[in-house]
Amino acid sequence: MAIPLPDGLATPVLVVDPDVLDRNISRMAEASRTRGFALRPHAKAHKCVQIADRQLQAGARGLSVATLGEAEAFARAGVDDLFIAYPVWPDADKAQRLRRLADDVALRVGVESVEGAQQLGKAVQGSARPVEVLVEVDSGSRRTGVQPLHAGEVGKAAADAGLNVGGVFTFPGHGYGHDAQARERAARDEERTLGEASQVLRDLGLDVRVVSGGSTPTVGQWQPGAVNELRPGVYVFNDATQLAIGTCGVEDLALCAVATVISVPAADRFVLDLGSKTLGSDRSSWVTGHGYLPQFPQGTVTSLWEHHAVVRLPEGVQGPRLGALVAVVPNHICTPVNLADELVVVRDREVIDRWQVTARGANT
Template structure:
């Protein structure tokens, strides 16, 4: 059973089970520590000061973020070691903001081009603390990042711009591929490409201290070796995609969207008051429909509008009554969190706290 929902909830809303959350955080911290990896979890999945604090107290070295504004917000709540795991392209506004961050926290930034490194070097020149950079490498997801052999060129440009080149990083997005070997293949691709990229830096005399990879799907597939830092994010909550690809079990789902049944037009169909403005619209080749229904695991969310979710049930499965509360596990948790103002913390069918989504909408 996933997060028993209290009666009287105003829906739709996101609900967190703090015990499952803490267990997920503790297990990832221990798994990373026992295998010799530093853990720098990605905070874009939760955007919440209370959860960041739990991760740091469990042993995380610092946090990864996706944007300057996320870094600014977490710095304001006391996080003093941040990696912007993104090839930031600086305009005048971002230059000023990044410079202020560099004066206040231990800051690490991603780069993937010589031009981007040069702009970054100018932006932070003379800052109170040295700014580290990691060169982003494409390990197979074909998003951003250079080929491993090109990491040396970018690293040299960064070093020439006065930046502290600490190492390399990647995101193994192809670990979400729709085949049984995708996670294993992505982990091996990460190891190979990061090793090659690190060597390209060493060949130029750059001291490689950080080799950073890992996502929630691949983190359990890592083998000790060249890689020394992991950056999973979704693991704190998990979601329908992680459940379906086997990264987690139902007992590891720490967040659901609570919804109310607003219509029962047929025995095999009901409608919830939750839509894309709460669940997001992400689809996954692994997941049938727009989310997972723990109370109705055979049901499928076949239609999603901004404020409606239509659920179909197989023949013979009894549906909920009008006005019932139903839990929905989103396909991809990061988007619903970014759409929410707060997370309701529920234990034993009682709301025990409300956590602000501190970095909600921090997309610049």
């Protein structure tokens, strides 16, 4: 990552390198196209209309989102094909919102229980367009999703509730790991479980058109066959976790948080004016500290408060002066984006644009 930081930035702020961003988008679009997958990127990573437009122009079939609120935000911006990749439980308010959304866009929603399918069917009765559902399958993440053999129960309940059953989906979250073998195993688990669940639905006479999986860590491990749609998200920016597990290089990092050095209490330590309210507080076993420092790759963000980040340097490494700007790549990009009002776009030390985080805080 080599974003030349312009002078005069009000920090802390999230900065985007548009050339790296566009390269990441183009590379994923080309990989999906040449290997025969439909691409439906997960927009929770960026929540930004300008980035969604770039993905769609590069050939994405539509967007995936995590919440009804995100779907509404992108629908207002003109995106007309959306998949809420989440087992939404519609209360009275969400039912009304789902019906309005289904009137305006081609809408998919995730289901993973008989009760959830029945509740969703009641919620969208009377919508102008049919709502398509995909049955969520657990491929190893142990989060949400049914075991493949139980996909038929959920699919039949959805069909009986008047929903259009379109297929199955999963999230191979266990693909996060230090080695390519972990990603390989997760991709194969994904293909196996989705293939089994698809066959169960077909045996019931349901038309399985969409078999949806994929995540940024399993990029490069996908094989044509059982899966025909991919939903990676973080790839547009990448982050310190992706760098640590080897799914991207430093040159693929498209976003950083920029901070100002506000204190230099010792030769091996300095303090930045950003904290958990900018970076989020994600930690993982793959990442040392609270972020990656492109200008000080041997440094570690050892402590994080709401508005302070303490960085320690190895002996002999020259630190920055007071008032200097320092870039920090977040451990997990989705949270910092959701905390920001805008993304500042910088090229050649110049601010060339400011993009609103359209779906910021759209968490319901």
